Amino acid sequence: MKQLTIIGGLGFLGSHMAMRFLHEGYGVTIIDRMDTNYEEDQVNIEMSMGRHAHYTFIRENIRDVSVNKSCSNFIYTADNKNQEDLHSFLTQLQKDDFLLFISTTDIFANPMTEYGLEMKAVEEIVREKALEEEWTLVTMRLPTVYGVHHKLDLDINVSGEVVSYHQIRNRTESMLDLIYIEDVTEAVVKAMTVKQGVIEFHIGSGLKQPWGNRNSLKAQEGLTNDKAQELIGFSPKFSLKEGIAHYQEQQKVWSRQNLL
Ligand SMILES: O=c1ccn([C@@H]2O[C@H](COP(=O)(O)OP(=O)(O)O[C@H]3O[C@H](CO)[C@H](O)[C@H](O)[C@H]3O)[C@@H](O)[C@H]2O)c(=O)[nH]1
Incomplete structure (x- = not known):
């Protein structure tokens, strides 16, 4: 059985990836310190993943991590x-290991x-180490991601359209685009098929229209999925409307399961 270790795996992105890889038949180990800010969510995530036979959780700080x-x-x-902290993890990787490093647009x-x-500086450190130690590195840069457990404050109107999200006071590049978590996990599964080398790319929603009406953001048109398409065959499956509808359904399921 293929084994995967996710550092920060109880977070928003990491937990979705862990679930996906358990479904793909991997043995998944999560290493996470359990951030006190999100402890309640993380305990629920941990418990729901604990149902899988091939899941292991290690509560540990990154600087103390000892990888299997x-x-x-x-x-x-x-x-x-x-x-x-990053260094103490990276130095444990060996030749021919695979690392997917999640970064941001x-x-x-x-x-x-x-x-x-x-x-950028962190990406460079990881890259240099990969070249030096000859492991395979995929750096994947993400815009804002939404889905169950996200930390965004999304405003969605009755027709399921995003009208704003409040985190927007200091708008940065990654906030110019919104991608659904299932598209991200799909890209990550595809990225795992990279067998060697050091590559980097971004993924996005591919959206070309403004998100909504009042207070809306314009989707970033500059960042296409061309490179991701070429390197790992990725293109997003969820339009914003479909993603929001799916997210709302998933949210109901999650709330029922956890009696929220
Ligand atoms: O030293 C640490 C710091 C954090 N964590 C864990 O890392 C996880 C991070 O999860 P978040 O939900 O906070 O973060 P996201 O999954 O939303 O975001 C991730 O993806 C982003 C890109 O979209 C950024 O790269 C960001 O830094 C990265 O954590 C948490 O469980 C936290 O407990 C540790 O285990 N050890």
């Missing part, structure tokens, strides 16, 4: 870009933001 040498596939989606911001700069 028999696992060669890793995803890093922890919200920790501290270079020392904020690295394309113009003018560049502090976060964009930080992430």
Whole structure:
């Protein structure tokens, strides 16, 4: 059985990826410190994944992580870009291991933001290490992602249209586009088929229209999925409308299961 370790796997993105890979037949290990800000959600996520026989959870800080040498596939989606912490994880990867590093389209911001700069520097550190140690690296840059457990404050009108989201005070590049989590997990599954080399690309909704009416954002037209399509055969399946409808359904299921 293929094994996968997800660092930060109890977070929004990581937990969706973990579920998807359990369904794909992987043995999944999550390493997460359990962020106290989201503890309630994380306990629920942890418990729902605990039903799977091939799931393991390790509560650990990144700097103390000791990776299982028999696992060669890793995803890093922890919200920790501290270079020392990252380093203590990266130095444990070996030749021919696979790492998917989740980054953000904020690295394309113009003018560049502090976060964009930080992430660019982190991407570079990961890249250099991959080249030096000869592991396979896929850096995937994401815009804003929505789905169950997201931390956004989405406003959706009766016809299921996004009219605004409130987190928008300091708008950055990644907020110019919205992609549904199931499209992200699909891209991640495809990215796992990369066998060698060091590649990077972004994915997006492919949306060309404004999101909604009042207070809406215009979708970013500059960032196409061309490179993702060429490298891993990815193109999004969910339009914004379909994604929102699916998200609302999933939210109901999740609430029922967790008696929220
Ligand atoms: O030192 C740390 C820091 C964080 N975490 C865990 O990492 C997870 C991060 O999950 P979030 O839901 O906060 O983050 P997202 O999945 O939404 O976001 C991720 O994807 C983004 C790109 O869209 C950014 O790259 C971001 O930094 C990255 O965490 C949490 O469970 C948190 O407990 C750790 O285990 N150790």
